[in-house]
Amino acid sequence: MRSRPHARFLALFLSAVVASGLFVAGGGGAHARARVPSPPASVDGGAWKSGHLQGTAIDRSTGHMYFSFTDLLVKTDLAGRPVGSVTGFTGHLGDLDVDPRDGRVYGSLEYKAAQAFYIAVFDGSRITRMNMDARTAGVVSTVHLREVVRDYTADMDGDGVFDGDTAGTADHRYGCSGIDGIAFGPDLEGRGGSRLTVAYGVYANTARTDNDHQVLLQYDVRDWARYERPLGEGASHTSGPRSPDGKFFVYTGNTRYGVQNLEYDGYSGNWLMAVYRGGKAAFPNYSLYVVDGSKPARRGVVRGQPRPETGRIVSLLPRGLHHGPSGVYGYESGGQYGLVSLDDGRFYVAEAGTVDSGGTTLQTGRAVLRRWTGATPDPFAEAGASTASGAGR
Numbered sequence: 509m510r511s512r513p514h515a516r517f518l519a520l521f522l523s524a525v526v527a528s529g530l531f532v533a534g535g536g537g538a539h540a541r542a543r544v545p546s547p548p549a550s551v552d553g554g555a556w557k558s559g560h561l562q563g564t565a566i567d568r569s570t571g572h573m574y575f576s577f578t579d580l581l582v583k584t585d586l587a588g589r590p591v592g593s594v595t596g597f598t599g600h601l602g603d604l605d606v607d608p609r610d611g612r613v614y615g616s617l618e619y620k621a622a623q624a625f626y627i628a629v630f631d632g633s634r635i636t637r638m639n640m641d642a643r644t645a646g647v648v649s650t651v652h653l654r655e656v657v658r659d660y661t662a663d664m665d666g667d668g669v670f671d672g673d674t675a676g677t678a679d680h681r682y683g684c685s686g687i688d689g690i691a692f693g694p695d696l697e698g699r700g701g702s703r704l705t706v707a708y709g710v711y712a713n714t715a716r717t718d719n720d721h722q723v724l725l726q727y728d729v730r731d732w733a734r735y736e737r738p739l740g741e742g743a744s745h746t747s748g749p750r751s752p753d754g755k756f757f758v759y760t761g762n763t764r765y766g767v768q769n770l771e772y773d774g775y776s777g778n779w780l781m782a783v784y785r786g787g788k789a790a791f792p793n794y795s796l797y798v799v800d801g802s803k804p805a806r807r808g809v810v811r812g813q814p815r816p817e818t819g820r821i822v823s824l825l826p827r828g829l830h831h832g833p834s835g836v837y838g839y840e841s842g843g844q845y846g847l848v849s850l851d852d853g854r855f856y857v858a859e860a861g862t863v864d865s866g867g868t869t870l871q872t873g874r875a876v877l878r879r880w881t882g883a884t885p886d887p888f889a890e891a892g893a894s895t896a897s898g899a900g901r
């Protein structure tokens with residue numbers, strides 16, 4: 509049974525009065541919402557033979573955290589106890605978010621060699637045991653994103669050859685390497701309603717001028733049931749919306765693989781984009797950018813394109829570090845491996861690492877509770893160590 513939004517809000521509220529560190533199990537009660545614990549200081553995502561941590565998401569209604577480890581999804585409770593996992597991805601599973609309306613988990617899923625890009629949709633409530641097979645357990649469906657394929661495969665130099673998965677080329681429109689950052693939040697044109705926002709990966713390339721924007725696609729997923737197909741054998745279907753409901757550009761300068769983690773902060777109304785810093789000398793190459801949610805997108809020039817082009821432009825919040833020559837604002841921060849807003853001035857910022865286990869390297873992930881201060885260069889402080897001000901307030 510899925511919680512109504514009101515019930516979810518109530519659960520969050522009630523969680524605030526439950527003593528920190530109290531992890532009472534459901535105890536057989538059908539309605540566990542009053543037992544959702546306060547956000548603990550950290551949530552351990554475990555150590556796994558997998559790729560590195562790519563993203564995190566929280567279901568505040570049920571008190572679960574999800575960790576994406578490239579080819580593995582791990583579900584834990586907020587004490588860090590693993591309660592389920594999904595394995596067997598042959599593509600690249602990236603950033604995650606939970607749809608607050610129904611608790612389903614959305615993740616970006618890339619099959620670059622097959623030139624196919626999907627949103628993976630997990631039924632989180634059915635992830636109840638370890639090592640569930642993504643292809644056969646019936647807990648994952650996928651929706652194909654045609655718009656990403658179009659930009660990824662664009663033969664930009666017109667030589668009749670698509671150069672494939674490489675940064676050293678003029679191909680790939682906007683430098684698109686696929687998708688990674690993903691988050692639910694409001695329509696960027698200010699038209700109301702919730703949208704799934706998907707950020708492009710962007711190849712690092714300092715020799716071209718058309719790759720200096722982050723590209724955000726927005727989708728209204730309320731009618732996506734008709735597109736969803738089982739994961740099956742991977743990149744085997746093209747069922748999905750013909751085009752996004754909105755396409756937006758943020759001028760940051762080139763980065764290495766675009767927005768690693770995207771998160772909407774309901775407290776400030778802004779969007780956070782954590783990136784691997786770029787290398788262009790004309791830009792400051794910060795590691796965190798904040799999109800100003802108070803300014804609806806406006807039509808403007810998409811700079812640096814081979815042919816003059818306009819699009820829907822969204823603005824960076826004019827706070828934090830500022831680079832005069834480019835006009836770019838930002839921060840220096842973590843968040844590239846996971847970034848979750850609790851919508852009250854606090855965030856979980858993920859830390860990734862490795863441990864050796866009998867000669868095998870295991871990948872670790874941990875979500876650490878932090879508080880937004882807006883200070884520079886790093887706007888996050890230890891939770892409780894400083895006064896919350898909301899991202900960008």
Ligand SMILES: [Ca+2]
Pocket residue numbers: 663664665666667668669670671679
């Ligand atoms: Ca080409």
Ligand SMILES: [Ca+2]
Pocket residue numbers: 563564603604605689690691769770771847
């Ligand atoms: Ca996210």
